[in-house]
Amino acid sequence: MRFHSGGPFRIPNQTTDQPTLPRSRSRSRIASSTPAFRSAMAAAAAAATATLAAPPRRMHKGSRARRGIGHVRCAVASDAAEAPAAPGARLSADCVVVGGGISGLCTAQALATKHGVSDVLVTEARPRPGGNITTVERPLEGYLWEEGPNSFQPSDSVLTMAVDSGLKDDLVFGDPNAPRFVLWEGKLRPVPSKPVDLPFFDLMSIPGKLRAGLGALGIRPPPPVCPLPVLHC
Known part of the structure; x- marks a missing residue:
């Protein structure tokens, strides 16, 4: 951009x-x-x-x-x-x-x-x-x-x-059919193209994989509850 x-x-x-x-x-x-x-x-x-x-x-x-x-x-x-x-x-x-x-x-x-x-x-x-x-x-x-x-x-x-x-x-x-890779530490790592590939992707944490998998399926977690008051302009 x-x-x-x-x-x-x-x-x-x-x-x-x-x-x-x-x-x-x-x-x-x-x-x-x-x-x-x-x-x-x-x-x-x-x-x-x-x-x-x-x-x-x-x-x-x-x-x-x-x-x-x-x-x-x-x-x-x-x-x-x-x-x-x-x-x-x-x-x-x-x-x-x-x-x-x-x-x-x-x-x-x-x-x-x-x-x-x-x-x-x-x-x-x-x-x-x-x-x-x-x-x-x-x-x-x-x-x-x-x-x-x-x-x-x-x-x-x-x-x-x-x-x-x-x-x-x-x-x-x-x-959506094009392969994608992440270059990390001198190695090209394939980006998961479907949820079943997520367990083998070593650049994401387990919680991150779970969020990505649910998001790919259209399941979104509820927004976090803000414990502090929000200032409205």
Whole structure:
């Protein structure tokens, strides 16, 4: 997934807007590299843009913006180094999401599009948003490397988020029949393609194998109960 630099962004209006991210030019080369579809979809759920030279600014609503859809800003670590704030300067936001990985970006997208939060600020300690999801491209050497690895099953909630984010036409589904391997400690290890292969996969713990097997069968555990009060913005 590539993050294009620039200013803050507006969550797209799913009924009128086109996808705000450039379509991957390497789709044909990487289409079979995930068991479901490109993990970049989740990171782009908020269509995050890293502000590389200036502190985040408020993005004005476009003329086609649906009423009730908020703004999301993303501030990364390099901002403070390249454009330090003046002493005593304050930055306001209706809600702050700490961490610009998959969870943080998806949370920001949900706050802005589904919960009526008009101004969301995402902060990230790394120089870029996206967490583990990143693309390393070497055009002169002729290869593209997707770091992570991250992938997602095409569940209803994930597909809904992709559509809401304007990424419906950018989903890339993996070939379920294509073999997959994990390179670990100098050895290629085949990734289990069916639940009966899980016991022989030595890169997962026993609880992890059980969760993966149940998930492959469509059985999801109940969400954990949070013992602490949740602060609603």
